[in-house]
Amino acid sequence: xxxxxxxxxxxxxxxxxxxxxxxxxxxxxxxxxxxxxxxxxxxxxxxxxxxxxxxxxxxxxxxxxxxxxxxxxxxxxxxxxxxxxxxxxxxxxxxxxxxxxxxxxxxxxxxxxxxxxxxxxxxxxxxxxxxxxxxxxxxxxxxxxxxxxxxxxxxxxxxxxxxxxxxxxxxxxxxxxxxxxxxxxxxxxxxxxxxxxxxxxxxxxxxxxxxxxxxxxxxxxxxxxxxxxxxxxxxxxxxxxxxxxxxxxxxxxxxxxxxxxxxxxxxxxxxxxxxxxxxxxxx
Amino acid sequence: xxxxxxxxxxxxxxxxxxxxxxxxxxxxxxxxxxxxxxxxxxxxxxxxxxxxxxxxxxxxxxxxxxxxxxxxxxxxxxxxxxxxxxxxxxxxxxxxxxxxxxxxxxxxxxxxxxxxxxxxxxxxxxxxxxxxxxxxxxxxxxxxxxxxxxxxxxxxxxxxxxxxxxxxxxxxxxxxxxxxxxxxxxxxxxxxxxxxxxxxxxxxxxxxxxxxxxxxxxxxxxxxxxxxxxxxxxxxxxxxxxxxxxxxxxxxxxxxxxxxxxxxxxx
Ligand SMILES: Nc1ncnc2c1ncn2[C@@H]1O[C@H](COP(=O)(O)OP(=O)(O)O)[C@@H](O)[C@H]1O
Ligand SMILES: [Mg+2]
Numbered sequence: 001x002x003x004x005x006x007x008x009x010x011x012x013x014x015x016x017x018x019x020x021x022x023x024x025x026x027x028x029x030x031x032x033x034x035x036x037x038x039x040x041x042x043x044x045x046x047x048x049x050x051x052x053x054x055x056x057x058x059x060x061x062x063x064x065x066x067x068x069x070x071x072x073x074x075x076x077x078x079x080x081x082x083x084x085x086x087x088x089x090x091x092x093x094x095x096x097x098x099x100x101x102x103x104x105x106x107x108x109x110x111x112x113x114x115x116x117x118x119x120x121x122x123x124x125x126x127x128x129x130x131x132x133x134x135x136x137x138x139x140x141x142x143x144x145x146x147x148x149x150x151x152x153x154x155x156x157x158x159x160x161x162x163x164x165x166x167x168x169x170x171x172x173x174x175x176x177x178x179x180x181x182x183x184x185x186x187x188x189x190x191x192x193x194x195x196x197x198x199x200x201x202x203x204x205x206x207x208x209x210x211x212x213x214x215x216x217x218x219x220x221x222x223x224x225x226x227x228x229x230x231x232x233x234x235x236x237x238x239x240x241x242x243x244x245x246x247x248x249x250x251x252x253x254x255x256x257x258x259x260x261x262x263x264x265x266x267x268x269x270x271x272x273x274x275x276x277x278x279x280x281x282x283x
Numbered sequence: 284x285x286x287x288x289x290x291x292x293x294x295x296x297x298x299x300x301x302x303x304x305x306x307x308x309x310x311x312x313x314x315x316x317x318x319x320x321x322x323x324x325x326x327x328x329x330x331x332x333x334x335x336x337x338x339x340x341x342x343x344x345x346x347x348x349x350x351x352x353x354x355x356x357x358x359x360x361x362x363x364x365x366x367x368x369x370x371x372x373x374x375x376x377x378x379x380x381x382x383x384x385x386x387x388x389x390x391x392x393x394x395x396x397x398x399x400x401x402x403x404x405x406x407x408x409x410x411x412x413x414x415x416x417x418x419x420x421x422x423x424x425x426x427x428x429x430x431x432x433x434x435x436x437x438x439x440x441x442x443x444x445x446x447x448x449x450x451x452x453x454x455x456x457x458x459x460x461x462x463x464x465x466x467x468x469x470x471x472x473x474x475x476x477x478x479x480x481x482x483x484x485x486x487x488x489x490x491x492x493x494x495x496x497x498x499x500x501x502x503x504x505x506x507x508x509x510x511x512x513x514x515x516x517x518x519x520x521x522x523x524x525x526x527x528x529x530x531x532x533x534x535x536x537x538x539x540x541x542x543x544x545x546x547x548x549x550x
Contacts, residue, residue, distance in 0.1 A: 050504075055504060055507065077510050077512070080507070080508060080509075081510055085505070089501060091453050092498045092502050093502065094449070095446065095506060095509075097416055097417065097448060097449045101417050101520060104519075104520035105506075106510055107518075108518055108520060109510040109511045109512060110510055111518050113518060114518060114519065114520060114521065114522050117519075117520045135295070139452040139456075154508075157509070
């Protein structure tokens with residue numbers, strides 16, 4: 001679905017010497033996969049995201065969307081239709097002053113007839129659970145609601161894939177939960193391919209696959225369980241691990257040996273219980 | 284405080300005026316302005332005042348909304364009236380037997396201007412209360428469409444207007460936030476000489492502009508991601524249509540306007 005081959009990119013900032021932002025990066029994301037991308041600030045996550053819908057084109061290597069090379073200028077609008085984007089600041093990506101008008105923006109640009117736009121808008125708003133707010137003014141909504149409207153705006157294009165660049169970074173815990181719920185629903189119901197760039201480990205833990213970036217490279221690419229068990233490596237890259245993993249890790253370093261490939265509170269509690277039982281029965 | 288500013292506020296109810304095509308309303312509005320400034324006699328003013336009351340009635344928007352719309356420009360109306368009263372040449376108009384520099388002609392002009400301004404504001408309120416900003420910009424775009432053949436950017440203009448309207452509340456909120464942040468650091472916006480006050484605005488305007496440019500950048504990327512390529516080949520969720528209602532409405536208004544002109548010519 002999304003494929004990067006030997007991708008190289010650097011921003012041209014005039015006289016300064018060229019510094020690679022993405023360096024020989026290879027990545028293949030399959031249809032229906034939910035991939036979380038982690039990495040400290042400035043490691044090139046947003047730059048990578050912008051390559052997936054042709055906002056940026058590679059200086060070296062190639063990026064393919066459903067087999068179409070993003071360098072193919074004739075197909076750029078097809079690529080943009082297939083890859084919906086959601087950005088960090090909800091205020092800066094909402095175009096219209098009524099929710100449903102905003103969701104209609106992309107289908108309008110695609111030249112779809114009015115009746116079908118209506119249908120798509122209603123469907124998209126129902127999917128993100130914002131149908132009730134269709135006549136509202138976006139600036140009066142909460143952050144989580146605005147971000148769901150932005151997601152509806154992307155899925156109204158009927159894309160194959162959604163790329164989200166830190167969609168929860170500016171939200172409160174409730175807004176974050178709303179957005180995560182919407183993402184999981186999209187994946188389960190529509191088999192949507194999702195790329196989620198995030199700073200929150202508990203969000204990444206819910207993905208099928210986690211990619212950790214550092215200085216324009218991919219350092220780790222594995223299932224969340226395996227990724228988060230590499231606590232020391234993650235810390236050396238300036239990243240955190242989910243709280244429960246951290247707990248298991250700290251218990252381990254104080255001599256309480258339990259597996260620390262745990263991702264949920266229940267799992268962690270079970271592991272600790274097992275340990276307690278084994279200690280008791282040992283005595 | 285800044286949040287109280289109302290700008291082209293749409294009042295979402297159902298009425299005959301709400302149902303009209305925005306193009307019809309815009310054209311009637313423009314015609315209304317022209318007629319208001321052309322009208323000369325007291326009778327034609329009476330007809331125009333009657334017409335304005337009719338507008339308020341069929342818009343079904345509460346009268347207090349119109350009064351609210353008039354409030355901010357009340358001072359302008361009073362100020363122009365006073366200027367006209369004193370600065371118009373003509374026959375002296377004594378007040379209680381004293382000559383204070385007011386002229387008969389001045390009094391007439393002052394009343395005329397005040398009535399004109401009030402009628403104007405009510406008409407524009409009637410337009411914005413009954414037409415959503417989106418419909419309004421759509422209407423403007425469609426009306427200017429013929430000009431795009433000679434290179435006039437009608438779609439771009441309409442898009443810019445609707446985005447500007449969309450960002451008004453966001454930027455007002457941001458201004459409020461910056462003012463509070465600067466005040467918390469000891470900045471003062473309402474003391475000192477005019478020069479000092481103007482200077483105090485700089486630390487407010489600079490962050491506001493920087494953030495506005497950032498927003499514009501983000502928005503451009505978001506619009507491009509959603510396949511925006513300009514006006515060509517774009518369809519609309521709600522296509523605006525000129526219907527029988529519009530024809531009836533437009534004709535009714537034209538009759539009233541023709542009446543005003545006829546009255547002026549006859550008297
Ligand atoms: N428009 C730009 N012009 C120049 N340099 C940029 C631009 N955008 C990002 N960069 C630089 O590229 C690097 C990667 O940025 P980015 O992809 O935004 O990282 P991330 O999203 O992981 O925080 C950073 O060093 C950043 O300073
Ligand atoms: Mg980023």
